[in-house]
Amino acid sequence: MSTSNLSTVDSSDRLRVPERAQCVPSQVLHLRHLPADVSEEEVLALALPFGRVSKLITLKHKNQAFVEMASEEAAVTMVNYYTSTMPTVRNHPIFIQYSTHRELKTDNLTNQRAQVALQTIGVAAVHSGNMASGGEGWGFSSSPVLRIIVENLFYPVTLEVLQQIFNKFGSVLKIITFTRNSQFQALLQFSDAVHAQHAKAALDGQNIYNGCCTLRINFSKLSTLNVKYNNDKSRDYTRADLPTGEPEPAATFGEERSADDATTAYKYCVALPQYGAAAFPSTFHQHTGMSVAAVPGSLVSPPRVSLQVAPPAGHSVLLVSNLNPESVSPHCLFILFGVYGDVQRVKILFNKQENALIQMSDATQAQLAMSHLNGQRLHGNMIRVTLSKHPVVQLPRGGAGQEEQALTRDFSGSALHRFKKPGSKNFNNIFPPSATLHLSNIPLSIGEEVLKDLFSSGGFTVKAFKFFQKDRKMALMQLASVEEAIEALIALHDQQLDHNQHLRVSFSKSTI
Numbered sequence: 001m002s003t004s005n006l007s008t009v010d011s012s013d014r015l016r017v018p019e020r021a022q023c024v025p026s027q028v029l030h031l032r033h034l035p036a037d038v039s040e041e042e043v044l045a046l047a048l049p050f051g052r053v054s055k056l057i058t059l060k061h062k063n064q065a066f067v068e069m070a071s072e073e074a075a076v077t078m079v080n081y082y083t084s085t086m087p088t089v090r091n092h093p094i095f096i097q098y099s100t101h102r103e104l105k106t107d108n109l110t111n112q113r114a115q116v117a118l119q120t121i122g123v124a125a126v127h128s129g130n131m132a133s134g135g136e137g138w139g140f141s142s143s144p145v146l147r148i149i150v151e152n153l154f155y156p157v158t159l160e161v162l163q164q165i166f167n168k169f170g171s172v173l174k175i176i177t178f179t180r181n182s183q184f185q186a187l188l189q190f191s192d193a194v195h196a197q198h199a200k201a202a203l204d205g206q207n208i209y210n211g212c213c214t215l216r217i218n219f220s221k222l223s224t225l226n227v228k229y230n231n232d233k234s235r236d237y238t239r240a241d242l243p244t245g246e247p248e249p250a251a252t253f254g255e256e257r258s259a260d261d262a263t264t265a266y267k268y269c270v271a272l273p274q275y276g277a278a279a280f281p282s283t284f285h286q287h288t289g290m291s292v293a294a295v296p297g298s299l300v301s302p303p304r305v306s307l308q309v310a311p312p313a314g315h316s317v318l319l320v321s322n323l324n325p326e327s328v329s330p331h332c333l334f335i336l337f338g339v340y341g342d343v344q345r346v347k348i349l350f351n352k353q354e355n356a357l358i359q360m361s362d363a364t365q366a367q368l369a370m371s372h373l374n375g376q377r378l379h380g381n382m383i384r385v386t387l388s389k390h391p392v393v394q395l396p397r398g399g400a401g402q403e404e405q406a407l408t409r410d411f412s413g414s415a416l417h418r419f420k421k422p423g424s425k426n427f428n429n430i431f432p433p434s435a436t437l438h439l440s441n442i443p444l445s446i447g448e449e450v451l452k453d454l455f456s457s458g459g460f461t462v463k464a465f466k467f468f469q470k471d472r473k474m475a476l477m478q479l480a481s482v483e484e485a486i487e488a489l490i491a492l493h494d495q496q497l498d499h500n501q502h503l504r505v506s507f508s509k510s511t512i
Contacts, residue, residue: 003004008332010207011285012470014335024098024469025072025075025076025098026072026075026098026099026101026102027054027068027069027070027071027075027102027103027205028066028067028068028069028075028098028099028101028102028104029047029066029067029068029069029079029096029098029099030061030064030065030066030096030097030098030099030493031043031046031064031066031092031094031095031096032061032064032094032095032096032097033092033094033095034058034060034063034064034065034089034094035063035089035090036060036063036094037060038056038058038063038089040058040067042055042089042090043056043065043067044060044067045053046067046078046080046087046094046096047067047195048195048201049197049198049200049201049336050075050077050078050194050197050198051069051070051071051074051077051078051148051363052068052069052070052071052074053068053069053097053301054067054068054069054104054121055067055444056104057199058495059199060199066101066104067246068103068104068129071096077194078096079096079098081198082096082192087281087290090398092139100212102213102396103364108344109201113278119381121379122362123292124388126373128500130178134135136179141415142221142429143193143196143219143220143221143222143223144189144190144191144192144195144196144223145187145188145189145190145196145219145220145222145223145224145225145314145401146166146187146188146189146190146196146199146200146217146218146219146220147186147187147217147218147219147220148162148185148186148187148188148215148216148217149183149184149215149216149217149342150183150184150185150186150213150214150215150216150277151183151186151213151214151215151216151428152174152207152211152212152428152430153183153184153213153430153431154209154211154212154213154215154364154368154369154427154428154430155208155209155212155364155367155368156367156368157184157208157213158177158232158294159175159177159233159234159235161208161427161492162175162177162186162188162235163175164188165203165208165237166188166203168197169190169195169197169198170190170191170192170194170195170198170201171188171190171191172188172191172194172237173191173227173236173237174187174188174189174227174235174236174237174238175187175188175189175232175235175237175288176188176225176227176233176234177233177234177408178233179432180183181509182235182406182431182432182434182493182509183509185235186467187220187222187225189225191253194342194454196219199217199406200217200218200219203215203217205402206216211427211428212427212428216491216498227239227242228242228245229242229243229244229245230243230244230245230409231244231245232347233458243473254261256360261486262345272484279348284335291388296335314364314367315366315387315389315390315391316360316361316362316391317357317358317359317360317366317387317388317390317391317392318342318357318359318360318369318370318385318386318387318388319355319356319364319385319386319387319388320333320356320358320386320493321354321381321382321383321386322353322354322381322383323348323353323354323355323356323378323379323381323383323490324354324378324379324380324381325348325353325354326379327379327481328348328353328356328378329348330347330348330356330378330407330408330409331357331409333346333348334411334414334416335345335416335489335490335493335494336378336452336486336489336490337358337360337369337373338375338416339369339372339418339430339432339489339506339507340362340365340409340420341356341361341362341366341368341369341419342360342361342362342365342417342418342420343359343360343361343411343417344359344360344361344393344410344411344412345358345359345392345395345408345410345411345412346358346393346406346407346409347393347394347407347409347412348453349407350374350403350404350422353407353470354381356391357388357394359392359393361419364390365394365419366387368430370385370386370387372430372432372433373385373433374437376387376433376483377482377483378480378482378483378486379487380486388389393408395408395410396408399477404452418479418506429506430507431506431507431509432507433479433482433485433507434482434485434507434509435463435478435479435480435482435484435485436476436477436478436479436485436507436508436510436511436512437473437476437477437478437485437488437505437506437507438503438505438506438507438508438510439474439475439477439503439505439506440473440474440501440503440504440506441473441501441502441503441504442457442472442473442474442497442501443473443498443501444472444473444495445498446497446498448467450477451465451468452465452478454492454495455477455479455488455492458486458488458491460479460480460484460488461480461484462477462478462479463478463479463480463512464476464477464478465477465478465512466512476508476510476512478511478512485507488505489505489506489507492505493505493506
């Protein structure tokens with residue numbers, strides 16, 4: 001090298017690399033105790049959240065690697081973070097320290113694969129727009145604000161859940177939750193962009209609960225969030241003095257507005273019990289070094305590892321009020337609430353028939369039904385759904401009259417339960433009420449006009465219809481309103497279409 005005191009290391013197998021723990025900062029970092037078959041992408045996944053990576057050398061036969069960051073500041077941030085948080089690759093602890101070398105030489109063909117991997121991630125990053133280039137190497141966007149989408153929303157996700165998950169990666173300052181395109185979303189601001197980068201790398205693609213509530217994370221175009229109210233939909237953790245405010249709008253996004261981030265409709269979130277820190281395993285922080293982080297250009301899809309948040313505890317009985325006593329029935333409530341869980345019992349109160357008790361299979365299903373159906377219109381009334389103090393719904397006693405007995409039904413053995421099979425695909429297709437219905441189990445002999453006539457004859461206005469291109473047993477049907485779609489689902493779910501096939505109806509997140 002041109003500078004005599006500049007130590008270098010190359011990837012030649014002939015070079016001995018004596019290394020010891022060093023306290024003197026260096027752009028070059030030394031990684032030890034790596035798995036023998038570690039990939040270049042796995043090594044890069046540990047470093048990229050902290051800044052641009054200029055060069056990479058892997059010494060697989062020694063279970064080691066060297067990473068040269070684009071700046072000493074990035075290297076210091078990475079070492080400081082991993083000093084308090086053990087990095088892992090496939091749950092295997094590794095060690096990261098400053099190298100005595102000041103620069104890496106990567107002109108040797110032995111390590112060509114590592115440079116190809118680095119270039120591949122960089123090229124993919126340019127196309128995705130998630131990284132910013134600057135000289136050699138690549139690094140993530142510098143925004144401290146993350147945009148989070150939760151897919152397969154089977155259990156409610158609250159501010160408390162998000163704060164507990166993301167706070168493992170740094171100080172969470174503000175959170176705003178909202179619904180856009182029938183999806184639960186959130187904007188979350190860290191105190192530092194590095195914390196946001198690392199949270200994205202570790203959590204993107206993971207499930208909050210086992211098999212559902214999948215996190216999809218991108219960097220927001222916003223640099224800061226302006227939260228006006230502290231309530232169950234938005235929170236500024238730096239401002240305890242903020243008012244609870246009105247239901248909407250709960251927050252604004254500062255002067256710079258983004259089409260992707262500026263919609264704030266609040267339908268999903270309800271006040272839920274705190275999950276508590278005990279819901280997280282003691283090894284949760286070690287997921288920061290999971291085998292393949294979700295970086296753009298990663299050659300392997302990230303594993304969907306459940307974050308092991310405990311489902312909310314509490315009673316499974318709901319109190320539904322402001323019902324229309326002239327139209328409501330136990331069966332209609334069973335069908336509607338059965339979209340979000342397996343209804344066990346329904347009891348319309350004999351002396352106050354605008355109220356009903358609904359017992360779900362468990363507390364999580366009760367929370368889910370409450371979050372989706374509270375405030376929806378049913379039979380012309382806006383219903384209110386809350387948790388009941390009753391632990392179970394009691395069946396009428398022997399002395400009850402015939403009318404009172406008719407107001408209580410036990411559905412525990414119903415064949416119409418949607419979630420009785422463990423791992424059912426129905427768990428992945430739970431959406432809020434919408435004007436578009438998803439129809440399934442359609443016989444091949446039933447055409448579009450027959451289905452349109454079926455809904456029209458029931459008094460429903462069909463605005464659009466479309467069969468699935470790859471599976472004609474399924475279709476989408478758009479009605480005039482959400483309220484009309486709710487009525488149609490109640491009326492026509494399980495409608496017999498031929499001698500052995502019954503129509504299945506659910507809400508869709510799609511539009512036609």
